[in-house]
Amino acid sequence: MTELDIAEVARRAGVAASTLRFYEEKGLIVSTGRRGLRRQYDPGVLERLALIALGRTAGFSLEEIARMFTPDGRPRIDRRMLAGKADELDRRIRELRVLRDSLRHAAACPAPSHVECPTFRRILDDAVSGSLRPPPKRRVPPH
Known part of the structure; x- marks a missing residue:
């Protein structure tokens, strides 16, 4: 699959381009490069953004969400942390x-x-x- 530019990722993820830049600054997502002035992303970033949105909705901080991913971007979710958040929500x-x-x-x-x-x-x-x-x-x- 081809890479997506920042505008397409923003549109498909339902977030502002500034949010994507902020998430990149915080290390939550990574662009694969640039085409002209536009950042490019692997299509897998959409799943990662969905996980970030779910975490934010559940009340996790961005720092907590960042710890839910391995350095190569795969999810690594601490089940005890999820159970604790579920208790907090209860x-x-x-x-x-x-x-x-x-x-x-x-x-x-x-x-x-x-x-x-x-x-x-x-x-x-x-x-x-x-x-x-x-x-x-x-x-x-x-x-």
């Missing part, structure tokens, strides 16, 4: 669920004012202390 998901449920409670709270709602007051206290907890389940009155 914690964040739990926090976000509590936050979502707190917002839903505040939106639907029947109290005349949020400051009069004991659940909302607890949410405020928890937010200040950094320990949001799930609000208690509301009992549904019998019809």
Whole structure:
């Protein structure tokens, strides 16, 4: 397969050319040379860019992502690091669920004012202390 120029890689990977230059500066990708003023890349760079995008989406730093490749560019992913990141995401998901449920409670709270709602007051206290907890389940009155 023929080499791809920077514009084609940027288009196919969905990133700006400046991002490609930045990734190259950080050692995440390597150009194979230049044709005129345009950097050229091996088509395999697209898979590497996909792995970088996946790592960024998962919350890995560029330094962590760089360590996921061998010097010749092949993936070398530390499974313990992946498991640790998955655990971190699980914690964040739990926090976000509590936050979502707190917002839903505040939106639907029947109290005349949020400051009069004991659940909302607890949410405020928890937010200040950094320990949001799930609000208690509301009992549904019998019809």
